[in-house]
Amino acid sequence: MKIDPTKNADYSAQIAKAIRDAIIGGQLNVNDRLPSEAELAEQFEVSRPTVREALKRLAAQSLIRTQRGAFGGAFINQISYEEAHSQQITTSTLLLSMNDVSFDVACEARFALERSCAPFAAQRRTADQLATMRAEIHRQTQPGLSDEGWCASDVTFHRALVESAHNVILSYQLAGAVEAMQPLMNMITFTARNREKIISLHTDIADALEQRNQQQIEHALLALSDYTKNLADNVFAAKQKNKTDIDNQKAQT
Amino acid sequence: MKIDPTKNADYSAQIAKAIRDAIIGGQLNVNDRLPSEAELAEQFEVSRPTVREALKRLAAQSLIRTQRGAFGGAFINQISYEEAHSQQITTSTLLLSMNDVSFDVACEARFALERSCAPFAAQRRTADQLATMRAEIHRQTQPGLSDEGWCASDVTFHRALVESAHNVILSYQLAGAVEAMQPLMNMITFTARNREKIISLHTDIADALEQRNQQQIEHALLALSDYTKNLADNVFAAKQKNKTDIDNQKAQT
DNA sequence: AATTTTCATTTGTCAGACAATTAAAAGTCT
DNA sequence: AGACTTTTAATTGTCTGACAAATGAAAATT
Structure with missing residues (x-):
C-alpha cells in the first residue's frame, strides 16, 4: 500500500x-x-x-x-446488520431532507419496496409477528395517543410486516427505507378521521397476512400508499395556501 | 452544542x-x-x-x-444520489461479504426488490430505456464475451429496467442492492447453455416491458430469480464436493 | 498457586509551529 | 476609471514532540 x-x-x-x-x-x-x-x-x-x-x-x-x-x-470490524442499518438510515434521511424529493416519489418507493416482501410474508409469517401487528393496531386505537406515539407505532407495525418475510437482506433494505421516510411522515398531523382510515387499512393487512393471502396484502398496501399520498397532498396544499396568504398580507401593508 | x-x-x-x-x-x-x-x-x-x-x-x-x-x-455538504449510492454499495457489499449471507437469501431479496418497480416500469418506460435493454441483450449473445463483460452487461440491463420506473428513490435503493450482489454473482461462471437461458429470460422481460405488461415482467423476473438460485446451488454444491474430495484425499495420505 | 506490582505498548490528547492555499483588499499601471 | 498585479490575512493540511490513560503480559510477592 x-x-x-x-x-x-x-x-x-x-x-x-x-x-x-x-x-x-x-x-x-x-x-x-x-x-x-x-x-x-x-x-x-x-x-x-x-x-x-x-x-x-x-x-x-x-x-x-x-x-x-x-x-x-x-x-x-465485522459490520453488523445494526450498524449497516443505522448508517443507511442516516444517509437516506439526509438524502431525502437535502434534495427536496417530493413526498409522492418517496411514498411510492417506500410502499413499493414494502409490497415486494408480501409473497414471502404470506408464506412465512409467524404467530409472533402477527401478534405484534395486532398489538400495534390496538395501540393505535387508543384516543390519547400522541402524534409521535402514533408514528412510532406505525414504524413498529410495518417493521413487523417486513420481518415476517424472514429475509435479513430485505429487512435491512426495507427498514432503512421505512425509517428514512419517518421525518417526512412526521410532518403530517393525523386527525382522528385519518387515523381511523389508516387503522382500517392496517387491519386489512393483518387479516390478509393471517390468511396468508399475498394479493390481499399487496392490495391493502397499495391502498395505504394511495391514502398516504392523498393525505400529504392536502397537508402540503394547506401549508402552501397558508404561506401565500401571509405573503399577500405582507404585500398589502 | x-x-x-x-x-x-x-x-x-x-x-x-x-x-x-x-x-x-x-x-x-x-x-x-x-x-x-x-x-x-x-x-x-x-x-x-x-x-x-x-x-x-x-x-x-x-x-x-x-x-x-x-x-x-x-x-x-448536500448529499447527492451518487455519493449516497456509492456509500450504500460499500456498506452493503461489506455486509454481504462479512456475514456469509446465503446466496439464496440475497438473490431472493434482490429480485423481490426489482419486482417492486415492475408496475411503474410498465407504466412509464421510455423507448430509450427499452433500447438500452435490447442493446445489452444483443451484447450478451456475442460468443466472445468474457465473464466480466457478461456481468457488466447484466448490471446495465437491470439498471435500465429499474430506471424505467422513473422514481429516483427506487433507483437509488435498487441499484445499491443489485450492485452489492455483484461480487456474489461474479463467483458463478456462466456456461454457454446458462447464458442462452438467461438471455431468453431477459428477452421476456424486455418484451413484457415493451407491451407494458406488468404481470409478465414480474413473472419473468421471478423465473430469472429461480433460475439464478438454481444455478448458484449447483455451482456451490460442485465446489463443496470438490473441497470434500480434497479433504478425503488428504485424510487418506 | 494466587495475587499484586511493574512495565512496555498503544491509543487519546495537547501545544505550538510552519507550509500551502485562497479570496479579498490594496496597490499599480495604462 | 478600469484592468491587472501584489499583498495580506485567514484557514486548512501537516509535522514534531510530548504526556496521559488504558491495558494486557510478565515479573515479583505473598
Whole structure:
C-alpha cells in the first residue's frame, strides 16, 4: 500500500482509501489488527496525526474499531446488520431532507419496496409477528395517543410486516427505507378521521397476512400508499395556501 | 452544542456526533459554513487535532466538505444520489461479504426488490430505456464475451429496467442492492447453455416491458430469480464436493 | 498457586509551529 | 476609471514532540 504525493487529495484521505480498498479487496480480514499508528506513519511516510485522521475516517464508516493499551490497536470490524442499518438510515434521511424529493416519489418507493416482501410474508409469517401487528393496531386505537406515539407505532407495525418475510437482506433494505421516510411522515398531523382510515387499512393487512393471502396484502398496501399520498397532498396544499396568504398580507401593508 | 467529559467515548467521536445531530436536526443547513477549527476547538474546549479528527469523521460520511484558504473552512455538504449510492454499495457489499449471507437469501431479496418497480416500469418506460435493454441483450449473445463483460452487461440491463420506473428513490435503493450482489454473482461462471437461458429470460422481460405488461415482467423476473438460485446451488454444491474430495484425499495420505 | 506490582505498548490528547492555499483588499499601471 | 498585479490575512493540511490513560503480559510477592 502506497500513497501518491502528486495527487491533490489529502494524505489522510488517500491513506483511508488505501486501507479501505485492502479491506474490501479481502487482503485484510475481519479481526485482523492493523499496524500501530506509529508503524503506519512510517510505512506511509507521514506523521502520526495524519494517520490518525485516516483511521478516524475508517472508524466513522465502522470499518475499524480501536482499542487502547498494550496489544491494542485498530482492528477490522465485522459490520453488523445494526450498524449497516443505522448508517443507511442516516444517509437516506439526509438524502431525502437535502434534495427536496417530493413526498409522492418517496411514498411510492417506500410502499413499493414494502409490497415486494408480501409473497414471502404470506408464506412465512409467524404467530409472533402477527401478534405484534395486532398489538400495534390496538395501540393505535387508543384516543390519547400522541402524534409521535402514533408514528412510532406505525414504524413498529410495518417493521413487523417486513420481518415476517424472514429475509435479513430485505429487512435491512426495507427498514432503512421505512425509517428514512419517518421525518417526512412526521410532518403530517393525523386527525382522528385519518387515523381511523389508516387503522382500517392496517387491519386489512393483518387479516390478509393471517390468511396468508399475498394479493390481499399487496392490495391493502397499495391502498395505504394511495391514502398516504392523498393525505400529504392536502397537508402540503394547506401549508402552501397558508404561506401565500401571509405573503399577500405582507404585500398589502 | 457541548460535549460530556464524563462519557467514556472519545472527544472526537462526541464532537462528530454533536455536529452530525445538528445537521440531521436542521440547525445547520446545506452550504452553511462551520466555525473554523480553531473556533471549534475553543467552543468544545479541546485541541485542534481533536477537532480535526471529528471533522474527518464527518467528511468520511460526505456530511461536510473542506476548503483551504481565507474564507475557506468546513461546509455542510448536500448529499447527492451518487455519493449516497456509492456509500450504500460499500456498506452493503461489506455486509454481504462479512456475514456469509446465503446466496439464496440475497438473490431472493434482490429480485423481490426489482419486482417492486415492475408496475411503474410498465407504466412509464421510455423507448430509450427499452433500447438500452435490447442493446445489452444483443451484447450478451456475442460468443466472445468474457465473464466480466457478461456481468457488466447484466448490471446495465437491470439498471435500465429499474430506471424505467422513473422514481429516483427506487433507483437509488435498487441499484445499491443489485450492485452489492455483484461480487456474489461474479463467483458463478456462466456456461454457454446458462447464458442462452438467461438471455431468453431477459428477452421476456424486455418484451413484457415493451407491451407494458406488468404481470409478465414480474413473472419473468421471478423465473430469472429461480433460475439464478438454481444455478448458484449447483455451482456451490460442485465446489463443496470438490473441497470434500480434497479433504478425503488428504485424510487418506 | 494466587495475587499484586511493574512495565512496555498503544491509543487519546495537547501545544505550538510552519507550509500551502485562497479570496479579498490594496496597490499599480495604462 | 478600469484592468491587472501584489499583498495580506485567514484557514486548512501537516509535522514534531510530548504526556496521559488504558491495558494486557510478565515479573515479583505473598
